[in-house]
Amino acid sequence: VDPDVLAKLRAIVGERHVLVDPDLTAGYSVDWTGRFRGSASAVVRPASTAEVAAIVRICAAGRSPLVVQGGNTGLVGGSVPMAGEIVVHLGRLDHLEPVDTVAAQVTVGAGVRLALLHEHARLAGLAFGVDLGARDSCTIGGMIATNAGGINVVRHGMMRQQVMGIEAVLGDGSVVSHLSGLPKDNTGYDLAGLLTGSEGTLGVITRARLRLVPRYDERVTAVLGFADVKAAVGASGHLRRRLADLDALELMLAPGIALVLGTDYASAPDALRAPAVLLVEVAAHLDPTDAFASVVERLDLAAVPLVAIGSEQRARLWAIREGHTEAIGRLGPPIKLDVSVPIAEIARFVAALPAVVPDGAGLVVFGHLGDGNLHVNVTGVLRSVANEGGGPPPVLPPDATVESIEHDVLTLVVAHGGSISAEHGIGIAKVRHLTMCRSAEEIAAFRAIKRALDPHLILNPSVLVAGT
């Protein structure tokens, strides 16, 4: 980086919040999976929106590209400085304002971690509508920038549906701030919605006004077993329509469950050993057990439903679902593809998948059936690389096979009317695949918007609309 730029950045945030020593910047230069490793020319840690704005103005004037980083828990490389960019790390923007219980909203800094927001809302008698596995690390700013999803989308929607207002610094350093959080406010274009999911390419989100949802204390968690994916999908439509209080609707298949349970699989209850399994959660103010039972008795199940009794059993059922990632990881690094498929096509898509996976590779599919979101994991293809010395994990080996498998799976997704990215975004990982599901006209519109809000093309330049 230009020493003059560095000096200016130090003047803004203070000496100790500009890191240039490679030992210090290394941790900001790689994603947690180790797949994306770059090299930050500097890491800047602002503590306020005004500081972020000053940083962006310096970068804009110097045409110095920057990458915005929150919890760095993404899976597509969207917060990694692959081309030596300056990393603007927002962890210090961690102010959590008091909950506005009348509006059921809260204003938070971009650097607030999800688990803290959950706790904050809970103490006020409310809840936050998005939850996901990385809750202890991921930040609200990053979740907005990537329009994060997770396990409760079927009820509350993705991050975009939670964002009532945003404060952000655009690519020219101007600050747009609209945090009144009014549910109805038709006074111009929806900048908040546009910035949500823009993966740091249009503006640096510094604060947000979020809606909160009721805290439901009565829950039913159950496992339903079906003869095949088609039967599970059919039941999911019925459950979504008849259960207004449906909180989660997760699909697991026998290979994944067997992998998670290991030797315990043979003795597991019948519902868990069905070919296709739904993990269903209903949450309400009043005990939803009867409503749930009356809906379930009309389903064509392959086994007696397994209903959790008490929070411990509930946690055990969820552990099977959340244990998939770790169990898959034990087979060596997988090829992970996060995709959407229209619900009506899911059974056909899952049936067609094995044909596009190489002989000898493993295939584990699971996901958020309520949203048509599948996580496709191809195992046994990548070499397992030991993580030596406890440092950041190494880069996975480049492998033409990986590219071709990714391409074949995504081609199948698109052939079934699906999307190549459901909740993880495009990042760096899928830039080359974007044309598979977006037309030249749409990409031209994206680029026009990019140039409108980031005229010097300094924000996350390798991401999403790279090459603008």
Added chain:
Amino acid sequence: VDPDVLAKLRAIVGERHVLVDPDLTAGYSVDWTGRFRGSASAVVRPASTAEVAAIVRICAAGRSPLVVQGGNTGLVGGSVPMAGEIVVHLGRLDHLEPVDTVAAQVTVGAGVRLALLHEHARLAGLAFGVDLGARDSCTIGGMIATNAGGINVVRHGMMRQQVMGIEAVLGDGSVVSHLSGLPKDNTGYDLAGLLTGSEGTLGVITRARLRLVPRYDERVTAVLGFADVKAAVGASGHLRRRLADLDALELMLAPGIALVLGTDYASAPDALRAPAVLLVEVAAHLDPTDAFASVVERLDLAAVPLVAIGSEQRARLWAIREGHTEAIGRLGPPIKLDVSVPIAEIARFVAALPAVVPDGAGLVVFGHLGDGNLHVNVTGVLRSVANEGGGPPPVLPPDATVESIEHDVLTLVVAHGGSISAEHGIGIAKVRHLTMCRSAEEIAAFRAIKRALDPHLILNPSVLVAGT
């Protein structure tokens, strides 16, 4: 209009779908209230997205501004050709595809009328989440363009929350189409959300993929009376938090109810004669009466709740709420302002309103309390102008008093942290007020986006970001 442009338009849509005779274009040149009256240089009625694209390309090449028109039921002049624009009327884009019951979605043309969509969804066992008084006339395209609201926002959100995908023609004539309706689809900027609420200034919406919601057949409709607005607002927070099935939460005040009921007011049930009245509706699959009763018994009411028994009583209660507009109209043309106020500020705002209204004027406030959306009506200020001959109503007299009252009320709204437009939009009516609640930086961002998607500035040029 340039005869060459006209000839090209005729070649696209056919002779009989290009209107230039002033007798024929007159009906497209005024809004239904008569407040906004312009003069269309031509009216073009395309029947397909391809025809719309061809029209926009002709207009772009000729730098001929156009105004998009659907049901023309707006209240802010957003679909009126005030400067002799070409009107592109989308009434022929009225194709209603079969309901996808698995995804609970439907794809519809921009010209489909809301009431038809409601019926279409109902026959498939589902419902559409937005409803409003103009349901027989307003079109889905116009509702998306204005991000329409209405009476069920408290449960289902505004139009933006229903739009799962959009097909539109941008200002350069390019077509963007993304109608797969996948609930999770993080593959680029949210064009659908950006076009929603853009009031025809960024693109011409031709088709949309809409989410449908469950059809709830069990309802409780009740009137709750409170000692004052503050008590009603406090109760509304409690109702929103405890009733997951809350469908509507409407505020009425004694002056409005007295106006609607006339001589029947004195004999009305106590709940209806309280100073502040909530009309509450709960809808569910299973009878919500008990859940409703258990929540209501904890409220501090001024009178015994009035619960509708049967659909006829329900309709009578709703007729009081929906009769406000007509009853106000009987006093002569009102000054109508659609505003949002943070729920915590509503009581103070309503208390402060009389001071900014001239002596002798009447004041009727009602609205969607669940969303903080108030309709402020100032009566007895404008001259009543008879509507002669049954034609379109005449333009209201220009009146400096109107401007100053509008300005004073909106200033009060902003002072309470509110928005100058809740659900009606900016249109032409509030362009001059936009700076009251949007910063120079925000408006600059709006204009940059406008130029990005409508480079020749031909789409609804007098609306929203006029003067770009």
